[in-house]
Amino acid sequence: MKVTIDNKEIIANNGETILEAAKRAGINIPTLCHHPKLSNYGGCRVCMVEIKGMNRFVASCTTPVADNIVVETNTTNIRQSRKTVLELILSDHPNDCMTCDKTGDCTLQDLAYEYGVKENPYIGAMRQYPTEDKNPYIIRDFSKCILCAKCTRVCNEIRGVGAIDIMKRGFYAKVAMPFDEVLDCEFCGNCVDVCPVGSLTEKIAKGKGRTWETRKVDTICAYCGVGCGITLHIKDNTVIKVTPTEKESVNNGSLCVKGKFAYDFINSADRLKKPLIKKDGKFVEATWDEAIDYTVKRLKEIKEKHGSDSIGGLSSARCTNEDNYLFQKFMRAGIGTNNVDHCARY
Amino acid sequence: MEEAEKADVIFVIGSNTTETHPVAALGIKKAVRYKGAKLIVADPRRIDLCRFADLHLGHRPGTDAALINGLLKVIIDEDLTDKKFIAERTECFDDIKDSLKQFTPEYVEKITGVPKERIINAARMYANAKNALIYYTMGITQHTNGTGNVRALANLVLSTGKIGREGSGLNPLRGQNNVQGACDVGALPEYYSGYQKVNDEKNQEKFEKAWGARLSNKLGLTATEMTEAADAERLKAMYVMGENPLLSDPDINHTRHAFEKLEFLVVQDIFMSETAELADVVLPASCFAEKDGTFTNTERRIQMVRKAVEPPEEATEDWKIIIKLSNAFGYKMEYKSPADIMDEIAANTPQYAGISFDRLNGLGIQWPCPDKNHSGTRTLHKEKFTRGKGLFTKVEFIPSRELPDNEYPFILTTGRMLTHYHTGTMTRRSAGPNEHVKEGYVELSHEDANRLNIKNGEKVKVSSRRGQIDIKAKVTDMVSQGIVFIPFHFKEAAANMLTSRELDPVAKIPELKSCAVKIEK
Amino acid sequence: MTKNETMTNKPKIILGMGTCGVAAGAKALLEKVEGYIKEKKIDAEIVHVGCIGMCHEEPLLDIVMPKRTRVIYGKVTADIVSKIIHSHVQQDKPEKEHVLSQMLPDDGANPYPGIPYYEEMPFNRKQQRIVLKNCGFINPLSIDEYIARDGYESARKVLLSMKPEEVIDVVKRSGLRGRGGAGFPTGSKWEFCRKAMGDKKYLICNADEGDPGAFMDRSVLEGDPHSVLEGMIIAGYAIGANEGYIYVRAEYPLAVKHLKLAVPHARENGLLGKNILGTGFDFDIELKQGAGAFVCGEETALIASIEGERGMPRSKPPFPANKGLWGKPTNINNVETFANVPQIILKGAEWYANFGTEKSRGTKVFALTGKINRTGLIEVPMGISLKEIVFDIGGGISDGKAFKAVQTGGPSGGCIPSEIIDTPVEYETLAAVGAIMGSGGMVVMDNASCMVEMARFFLNFTTDESCGKCVPCRIGTKRLLEILERIIAGKAKGNEMDILVELGSTVKAASLCGLGQTAPNPVLSMMRYFKDEYEEHIKDKSCRAGACTALSRYIVSPDTCKMCGICVKGCPVDAISDGTKKSKKPAFIHDDKCIRCGICFEKCPFDVIYTKGAKKAVHAKEEALGEVKA
Numbered sequence A: 001m002k003v004t005i006d007n008k009e010i011i012a013n014n015g016e017t018i019l020e021a022a023k024r025a026g027i028n029i030p031t032l033c034h035h036p037k038l039s040n041y042g043g044c045r046v047c048m049v050e051i052k053g054m055n056r057f058v059a060s061c062t063t064p065v066a067d068n069i070v071v072e073t074n075t076t077n078i079r080q081s082r083k084t085v086l087e088l089i090l091s092d093h094p095n096d097c098m099t100c101d102k103t104g105d106c107t108l109q110d111l112a113y114e115y116g117v118k119e120n121p122y123i124g125a126m127r128q129y130p131t132e133d134k135n136p137y138i139i140r141d142f143s144k145c146i147l148c149a150k151c152t153r154v155c156n157e158i159r160g161v162g163a164i165d166i167m168k169r170g171f172y173a174k175v176a177m178p179f180d181e182v183l184d185c186e187f188c189g190n191c192v193d194v195c196p197v198g199s200l201t202e203k204i205a206k207g208k209g210r211t212w213e214t215r216k217v218d219t220i221c222a223y224c225g226v227g228c229g230i231t232l233h234i235k236d237n238t239v240i241k242v243t244p245t246e247k248e249s250v251n252n253g254s255l256c257v258k259g260k261f262a263y264d265f266i267n268s269a270d271r272l273k274k275p276l277i278k279k280d281g282k283f284v285e286a287t288w289d290e291a292i293d294y295t296v297k298r299l300k301e302i303k304e305k306h307g308s309d310s311i312g313g314l315s316s317a318r319c320t321n322e323d324n325y326l327f328q329k330f331m332r333a334g335i336g337t338n339n340v341d342h343c344a345r346y
Numbered sequence B: 001m002e003e004a005e006k007a008d009v010i011f012v013i014g015s016n017t018t019e020t021h022p023v024a025a026l027g028i029k030k031a032v033r034y035k036g037a038k039l040i041v042a043d044p045r046r047i048d049l050c051r052f053a054d055l056h057l058g059h060r061p062g063t064d065a066a067l068i069n070g071l072l073k074v075i076i077d078e079d080l081t082d083k084k085f086i087a088e089r090t091e092c093f094d095d096i097k098d099s100l101k102q103f104t105p106e107y108v109e110k111i112t113g114v115p116k117e118r119i120i121n122a123a124r125m126y127a128n129a130k131n132a133l134i135y136y137t138m139g140i141t142q143h144t145n146g147t148g149n150v151r152a153l154a155n156l157v158l159s160t161g162k163i164g165r166e167g168s169g170l171n172p173l174r175g176q177n178n179v180q181g182a183c184d185v186g187a188l189p190e191y192y193s194g195y196q197k198v199n200d201e202k203n204q205e206k207f208e209k210a211w212g213a214r215l216s217n218k219l220g221l222t223a224t225e226m227t228e229a230a231d232a233e234r235l236k237a238m239y240v241m242g243e244n245p246l247l248s249d250p251d252i253n254h255t256r257h258a259f260e261k262l263e264f265l266v267v268q269d270i271f272m273s274e275t276a277e278l279a280d281v282v283l284p285a286s287c288f289a290e291k292d293g294t295f296t297n298t299e300r301r302i303q304m305v306r307k308a309v310e311p312p313e314e315a316t317e318d319w320k321i322i323i324k325l326s327n328a329f330g331y332k333m334e335y336k337s338p339a340d341i342m343d344e345i346a347a348n349t350p351q352y353a354g355i356s357f358d359r360l361n362g363l364g365i366q367w368p369c370p371d372k373n374h375s376g377t378r379t380l381h382k383e384k385f386t387r388g389k390g391l392f393t394k395v396e397f398i399p400s401r402e403l404p405d406n407e408y409p410f411i412l413t414t415g416r417m418l419t420h421y422h423t424g425t426m427t428r429r430s431a432g433p434n435e436h437v438k439e440g441y442v443e444l445s446h447e448d449a450n451r452l453n454i455k456n457g458e459k460v461k462v463s464s465r466r467g468q469i470d471i472k473a474k475v476t477d478m479v480s481q482g483i484v485f486i487p488f489h490f491k492e493a494a495a496n497m498l499t500s501r502e503l504d505p506v507a508k509i510p511e512l513k514s515c516a517v518k519i520e521k
Numbered sequence C: 001m002t003k004n005e006t007m008t009n010k011p012k013i014i015l016g017m018g019t020c021g022v023a024a025g026a027k028a029l030l031e032k033v034e035g036y037i038k039e040k041k042i043d044a045e046i047v048h049v050g051c052i053g054m055c056h057e058e059p060l061l062d063i064v065m066p067k068r069t070r071v072i073y074g075k076v077t078a079d080i081v082s083k084i085i086h087s088h089v090q091q092d093k094p095e096k097e098h099v100l101s102q103m104l105p106d107d108g109a110n111p112y113p114g115i116p117y118y119e120e121m122p123f124n125r126k127q128q129r130i131v132l133k134n135c136g137f138i139n140p141l142s143i144d145e146y147i148a149r150d151g152y153e154s155a156r157k158v159l160l161s162m163k164p165e166e167v168i169d170v171v172k173r174s175g176l177r178g179r180g181g182a183g184f185p186t187g188s189k190w191e192f193c194r195k196a197m198g199d200k201k202y203l204i205c206n207a208d209e210g211d212p213g214a215f216m217d218r219s220v221l222e223g224d225p226h227s228v229l230e231g232m233i234i235a236g237y238a239i240g241a242n243e244g245y246i247y248v249r250a251e252y253p254l255a256v257k258h259l260k261l262a263v264p265h266a267r268e269n270g271l272l273g274k275n276i277l278g279t280g281f282d283f284d285i286e287l288k289q290g291a292g293a294f295v296c297g298e299e300t301a302l303i304a305s306i307e308g309e310r311g312m313p314r315s316k317p318p319f320p321a322n323k324g325l326w327g328k329p330t331n332i333n334n335v336e337t338f339a340n341v342p343q344i345i346l347k348g349a350e351w352y353a354n355f356g357t358e359k360s361r362g363t364k365v366f367a368l369t370g371k372i373n374r375t376g377l378i379e380v381p382m383g384i385s386l387k388e389i390v391f392d393i394g395g396g397i398s399d400g401k402a403f404k405a406v407q408t409g410g411p412s413g414g415c416i417p418s419e420i421i422d423t424p425v426e427y428e429t430l431a432a433v434g435a436i437m438g439s440g441g442m443v444v445m446d447n448a449s450c451m452v453e454m455a456r457f458f459l460n461f462t463t464d465e466s467c468g469k470c471v472p473c474r475i476g477t478k479r480l481l482e483i484l485e486r487i488i489a490g491k492a493k494g495n496e497m498d499i500l501v502e503l504g505s506t507v508k509a510a511s512l513c514g515l516g517q518t519a520p521n522p523v524l525s526m527m528r529y530f531k532d533e534y535e536e537h538i539k540d541k542s543c544r545a546g547a548c549t550a551l552s553r554y555i556v557s558p559d560t561c562k563m564c565g566i567c568v569k570g571c572p573v574d575a576i577s578d579g580t581k582k583s584k585k586p587a588f589i590h591d592d593k594c595i596r597c598g599i600c601f602e603k604c605p606f607d608v609i610y611t612k613g614a615k616k617a618v619h620a621k622e623e624a625l626g627e628v629k630a
Helices: A018-024 A076-090 A107-114 A150-158 A190-194 A257-261 A288-306 A321-335 B002-006 B022-034 B048-052 B064-077 B083-089 B093-099 B105-112 B116-128 B146-160 B179-184 B201-211 B223-231 B252-260 B318-329 B338-348 B431-436 B446-452 C019-023 C026-039 C078-091 C143-148 C153-161 C164-174 C186-195 C216-223 C225-239 C253-268 C299-306 C335-347 C349-353 C386-393 C427-432 C451-465 C471-488 C496-510 C514-518 C521-529 C531-540 C566-570 C599-603 C620-625
Strands: A002-005 A008-011 A048-051 A070-072 A138-140 A165-167 A174-176 A200-202 A215-220 A229-235 A238-244 A276-279 A282-285 A311-314 B009-013 B038-042 B055-057 B132-136 B169-172 B237-241 B264-269 B281-284 B293-296 B301-305 B410-415 B441-444 B459-463 B468-475 B483-487 B515-520 C012-016 C045-049 C061-064 C070-073 C099-102 C202-207 C243-249 C284-290 C330-334 C363-370 C376-381 C403-408 C414-417 C441-446 C553-556 C609-612
Touching (some): A002 A018, A048 A076, A150 A165, A150 A190, A190 A200, A215 B301, A288 A311, A288 B264, A288 B281, A288 B318, A311 A321, A311 B223, A321 B201, A321 B237, A321 B338, B002 B022, B022 B038, B055 B116, B064 B116, B083 B146, B093 B146, B132 B146, B146 B169, B179 B293, B223 B252, B446 B468, C012 C019, C012 C026, C019 C026, C019 C216, C026 C045, C143 C225, C153 C225, C153 C335, C164 C225, C186 C225, C186 C330, C202 C225, C216 C225, C216 C335, C216 C363, C225 C253, C225 C330, C225 C335, C243 C253, C253 C284, C284 C299, C376 C386, C386 C403, C403 C451, C414 C521, C451 C471, C451 C514, C471 C514, C496 C531, C566 C599
Parallel strands (some): A002 A070, A311 B237, B009 B038, B009 B132, B038 B055, B441 B468, C012 C045, C363 C441
Antiparallel strands (some): A002 A008, A048 A070, A138 A200, A229 A238, A276 A282, A276 B281, B293 B301, B410 B515, B441 B483, B459 B515, C061 C070, C070 C099, C403 C414, C403 C441, C553 C609
């Protein structure tokens, strides 16, 4: 069907929303509560647009296209209303961007900038909820929550867990566990990943650096065999945060508790940092040359005395294909045995 | 992973998917909740996935073959087989018919404890589906009859023709990030990379030429056999890279004893593991975030791993250590980067022939990928199976080697839990998971707990013929009466102190999913 | 059963046992009646009926003697009921002192001389009862009584002799529009749902009446539940639904009770369930009780609530007609709409269309409340003027005060001031003056009502009831309310009216559902008609109605103070000095201590205390005192 958006004629697909059609045509409509992988919500109203002939604005994220509609996405009226909506949100939002971990990666902040929201014309009550950080992984600052319900939707729709929902009504509505208890769930952290503001943040990333200070490297999670795409956020040779990659991936934006939160072992003080040789039952630090020479000497002695097949190698399902290939090549071509295996069986 | 959405029925057996492969489980949940798929879960425990299941078959540990044979028997008796598929794509179907005679629903109910109505329903549900997927993991393979269990599933798939198209098939979910890849590139005693047999002359010749070295044509030892050989003092030295058999292998006391007999042990790891403690030399390696390379996931997808940070101090990449060692040993290795190594893998491995680092952006490539222009293969066995025709194999029901008795009245089954991973070296050194689940536990049913007067959270002694551990009791309705479960991540209460070394004769997999234990206060 | 129960051979004593009657003491009355006739061994039948509409006369008790007209007594208390029964039942002499009226005779009943006719009373003269025709006349728990008054005739006619399209056509031609407030043509709504693609369709009756002061639907459900069921059967047949839900608020226990009895009665009579009346049409109804969230009256929130989700609205389109309950095509009408349907089918589209005006056909039920002499439940033909309702039916303003405005549509509606009190009751006309038809709440305000305070009252309600899903409603209504609160507290800065208009317009335009889209209506319409009053509050910090206590100062007129000391004693904060015979000085109120509770004002026996800060006098006594600022 044919629709006109900002004077552009677009062939839209039946059932597609105005937002989707506009996006395909390269027209950017701002959103806060919309997420392409979640059900359409229509709560934040930032994406509202004008359809000619209708006396009310509609949320472009929920309104399906209709044949021959004429849509305006960026008139003075709409921009003014969007600004009012942003002012309303900010009238109930702590003004602490200076210390917020989300700064620089915050959709609300970006929109406030784009729409030039400065002072707050709507002085009034602000929600004062204590921050919940008693769970092991996530800091939940409800005073920053904009009720976009991305977290509740991702938890229910994508994860099938439904640990959280919205309780109370109106101005005091709040995302909560049953009876507003401390968060206790699968801790996949997907709620954190979709939160557009600083309401949900990773506990271990707190204060470690903000988005513009970090390098981002796309890689693959090192836990189970699913092979989820992850993005490592690095500051000063330290991985400070893990997020699901935004690129196409098998996990499609999802991770589990391990992929999301179990990465600080990388910086563990327990890491082996130097080669060690056991002398009189105790490990002694050695140089690489010492360690390699000693190993080679011992392996050669044993090979000579007992034959190649008296040596075995356990390779690793945790290592890369390249590591494994070289390992078995060394065992076979170097040592001369097929005694090579890994823990595929456990 | 999105294949699940194309299935009409999903049959999950021996896989606690939401905990061990949480993200793969999302596809199953989505299929059930939004695409109208039906879900059958066969697991001794009432795992989380049961919340979404149409049918839960809670069979006793170690009775998988009986259960699967029972399903097949119903399908054949009710004439729900795919005759065209059987005729065109398989052989030896008639051979198995007779062997199934005894597996009536009544008989199977007696062995497995699953009500016969459920067995019949499940069989019909699976067979009548247009597309049906099976997912399994170690729950059915870590048994002395593990190979038989998988073959029984294969019979089920072949008899109903549910394979070779999207939404149908038999899928093992691999437990570790790169089990698939390690197997693919030849970290196996009987294969070079690409499953090329080492005892095949042509392969030997090919690799001798490629590698410029004399190669052995003798099949090597599997990991479990290496432990036995060490114990028998036939194996004198071991080189262990990134593995911790002292915690992951069954019967820890025995494993420790065997490793202590080695004349020389070199361990290359990122942490001082239980195995490394026994080593003569420990080499500091790098973790996944500290090196470039590739992982191959459970759906044969080869994906790029990228170096993000430098390893600490003198620790370095595994591939660099091997090169150092090999060169010092006198076998020359020259690679500038992992990309060079992949080029060599591609040159020697037909399935990887088309793979090179510059092609692996984004989603990577699923092998087989025979040349540089090939975009990879999503579904295997479309037109024909690797061996040509699908082979039906008779599968007998062999009970677990160690069954509960008066002295050891409980069946212990082991496995993973959501928060931790394998031997815990990584997750237990991560703040969140370590704070979240601090210690191991034994799951036991309310009935057993009441009988033994054990309260939730109380410390108990669990012992088997091989060892004993002190562990916290978790009273739950996850397990049925007579069955207990212990996750194996916790060295302080190591499940593998208790497990048995009995092996599947074919795959050499230990029977980690079933042994007999007793519980005392 | 006929109107006057003339078929009866026994005297009948009829009690209004609707929620309004019970609230006024009908239960105690019932006990007394039962006790009395037992004691005196009177052979009479006691009948319970629903609300007949005259709430201002509750508790009501009617008596029908064999072959005589039905006589209605109002404000019957336990102490006079014996006297009434003694005289009327035992001697067939109506107790003149408490009698209100008698019904017009039919079926040859013999009227009593000297008693006015019910139908000719001012409260009833201009009413037209279609929806309420059975309320107060039949026992709502008896399906037989409903059937005896042509009940289920329409359902029979539809199922046996009409095609669904014909039913829709009749409803379309009748001009019936949704009585929930928005006024969408019912026939067209049914047609959309009938034509929507879907293997299964649902029908929902919205009985989640939530406007403060509105009780139209409650009275119908309590007094004539079968009329709603019958309307639903017809609608279900017309759209092709086999399952219906009635979503009724749990705070209507009597309505719930009556529905819980009516549904199985209908089933037992083969009017619900499988193969209704042997026609092969299956239709059944399930009750769902709502937990009292106002927003659940919004149809998509109502659907979410039935589905077991949090009752939050969903965006439209897609409309429920295409994607409603469980994602299936769904038609939702409110109680009153359904109750109209059987009459339309029975008497014809043209008959119905005869009532009302060109665009607003038929009748509308209103709950008439506020500062009016005769409150109650009324049903009037569309097109009647508000003036007729307020003054003719309602009997004008109580306590001799002056009419100020009438609010229609409750918290979603707007006010209509005295200047345009001639406005006819029509969907479009009411919308044009900034109000809405609404579901039928009608609150009459007198000149002691402050229009800032009224707006605050309604906005407080909507702010409380906002579900919190969308920003304009969640935060916008809260901010509007806070501005009004500041104005009332005398803390206005000056630009409040501009902000109210601007923010109010954004909340209207940008909110997700009807709640937010209409929440600013009261404040916007009140500002439109009572701009001066708002300006006085903001600039002069004064409230002409004297209702905003923070803005008023209490002053004792020193010349006329009789120094009786009553105000001094009554003041809870000792803010009044002197004022006693002993002090020999007139009372003096210290404004810094005064908490504006108004006790002195109320207690002064000589009316010498007045409020200052009001531009125009409100209280008659102030006028008399001449203390009116210009």
